[in-house]
Amino acid sequence: MPYKTNQDTRSTGNPWVPSIDAFKGGSLSGDIQCDYLIIGAGFTGLSIAYNLLKQFGQEKKVVLIDSHTLGSGASGRNSGMLGPGIGAPFHRLEKKFGPEKARTMFQHTLDAVDSSIALIKREAFDCDLTVGSQFKVSTNSSNDQQLRLESDALHRNGFELNTYDEHSVQAIVNGPRYRYALEYSNTATINPVKLLRALAEKITALGGEIILNSACTELEEGHAWVGKKRINFERAVISMNGFSHSLGIQKGRVIPVSTSLMMSSPLSEQQRQQLALKTENAVIDNRKIFNYFRLTADNRLIFGGGAPFYSTSGIIAEQRRGSDGPGSVYKELSAGVNKYLPDLTGLHIEKVWTGTIGVTLDNFPVISSYRKSIDSVIGWCGHGLALSLAYGAAYAQQQKESSSQTGLYWHRKKAPYLSPIPLLPIASNSYIRYLNIMDNLRGG
Numbered sequence: 001m002p003y004k005t006n007q008d009t010r011s012t013g014n015p016w017v018p019s020i021d022a023f024k025g026g027s028l029s030g031d032i033q034c035d036y037l038i039i040g041a042g043f044t045g046l047s048i049a050y051n052l053l054k055q056f057g058q059e060k061k062v063v064l065i066d067s068h069t070l071g072s073g074a075s076g077r078n079s080g081m082l083g084p085g086i087g088a089p090f091h092r093l094e095k096k097f098g099p100e101k102a103r104t105m106f107q108h109t110l111d112a113v114d115s116s117i118a119l120i121k122r123e124a125f126d127c128d129l130t131v132g133s134q135f136k137v138s139t140n141s142s143n144d145q146q147l148r149l150e151s152d153a154l155h156r157n158g159f160e161l162n163t164y165d166e167h168s169v170q171a172i173v174n175g176p177r178y179r180y181a182l183e184y185s186n187t188a189t190i191n192p193v194k195l196l197r198a199l200a201e202k203i204t205a206l207g208g209e210i211i212l213n214s215a216c217t218e219l220e221e222g223h224a225w226v227g228k229k230r231i232n233f234e235r236a237v238i239s240m241n242g243f244s245h246s247l248g249i250q251k252g253r254v255i256p257v258s259t260s261l262m263m264s265s266p267l268s269e270q271q272r273q274q275l276a277l278k279t280e281n282a283v284i285d286n287r288k289i290f291n292y293f294r295l296t297a298d299n300r301l302i303f304g305g306g307a308p309f310y311s312t313s314g315i316i317a318e319q320r321r322g323s324d325g326p327g328s329v330y331k332e333l334s335a336g337v338n339k340y341l342p343d344l345t346g347l348h349i350e351k352v353w354t355g356t357i358g359v360t361l362d363n364f365p366v367i368s369s370y371r372k373s374i375d376s377v378i379g380w381c382g383h384g385l386a387l388s389l390a391y392g393a394a395y396a397q398q399q400k401e402s403s404s405q406t407g408l409y410w411h412r413k414k415a416p417y418l419s420p421i422p423l424l425p426i427a428s429n430s431y432i433r434y435l436n437i438m439d440n441l442r443g444g
């Protein structure tokens, strides 16, 4: 399969980045004072800033800083699939937490998708919003059984969803290996970079200040340092997700992990027919190390997943420079296309890229108070788009009510501990390798 990187976008490795680069933000000329300082301008930080400004208007000064450009972490690099789910498949949540708690958790994620779509519509954010369905598909007898258990548990708990057998799943996507599908309806796809920019412009219009290329280097009760410049705050929120360890937050607990995507040229009419996937639908397979895909508004295939890997500081620097990631990434993603979408021929891949997410051992985020005046909202794992986008409204509400109690499981002091820092790369990569072997033993 040919692979050619588009020279126009090679400087970023991410086709959507030029639209973010056009957003410049303000600059930090000296020490400043604010009511709320938000550290990290991904969807979590932007959502919190937007909602605080909506809640308090000009009454509170809201400042958002980022070490790099807008959305230069996971938010500007993801596949733009807004779907439900958190922690584990529903039947496992039910087993671990009991039906009531599991229902609350899952409903929370459905609400996050709804409120994200509602926000985009209400503010008329131009981000190629396409509402449709997300299909979870099985690929072998083992994950097929798991998917059926999940769908039974969801039905039993009153969640309405369609399921598809081996034959009818082919009408959703032409993937001969797919055995069964579960449909989450009213999900959506977006162009995340367009949304980041629209949100950032709205925040600025509401009176918020976004300061880019300004890394927080030290954080204390009531003040933060950006190099030698000091920012005094009443309250701060750390929204640095997979980069939080650089400030010593949830070290060894929220692990920086790289995941990968590639994007094709626009598909021809013949390729659209070979794929048989509607633009409004997205597909995720049910393996432990899974693939997922969707079409963009201009009919490009975005295909992602494969084995993630620990993000060393060198890998993060490469991502920021716009590297395509190791050659193995393209090889693995291409192998995924060939294996699961074998009838799709002549695919021309234009771009490959990786991004760093914050992963916890139990796959739940961790929302906590780091210090008396500092909150931390991180560890969204692989499915944080809708959740991080929706989170700001809950945060602003809590601030208004001066409360910190939500009752949600992931509002907790700490995520589970994986290993001491020097062993993290080995521990993380070994665990990922183990999951991959399990999938392969079960037939892929």
Ligand SMILES: Cc1cc2nc3c(=O)[nH]c(=O)nc-3n(C[C@H](O)[C@H](O)[C@H](O)COP(=O)(O)OP(=O)(O)OC[C@H]3O[C@@H](n4cnc5c(N)ncnc54)[C@H](O)[C@@H]3O)c2cc1C
Binding pocket: 039, 040, 041, 042, 043, 044, 045, 065, 066, 067, 068, 069, 070, 071, 072, 073, 074, 075, 076, 077, 078, 079, 080, 081, 082, 083, 214, 215, 216, 217, 239, 240, 241, 242, 243, 244, 246, 259, 260, 261, 304, 354, 355, 356, 357, 377, 378, 380, 381, 382, 383, 384, 385, 386, 387, 388
């Ligand atoms: C390839 C890929 C595909 C994905 N696909 C999906 C998907 O389809 N659906 C889904 O739900 N989720 C997906 N995700 C996950 C989703 O993108 C994340 O969960 C979400 O974007 C997290 O947003 P965030 O704002 O918390 O973190 P980030 O976007 O990572 O933001 C953290 C920010 O903190 C900044 N920062 C770091 N250090 C400092 C510092 N010292 N000072 C100031 N700022 C700092 C970073 O520059 C960054 O901008 C995907 C992720 C990747 C990488």
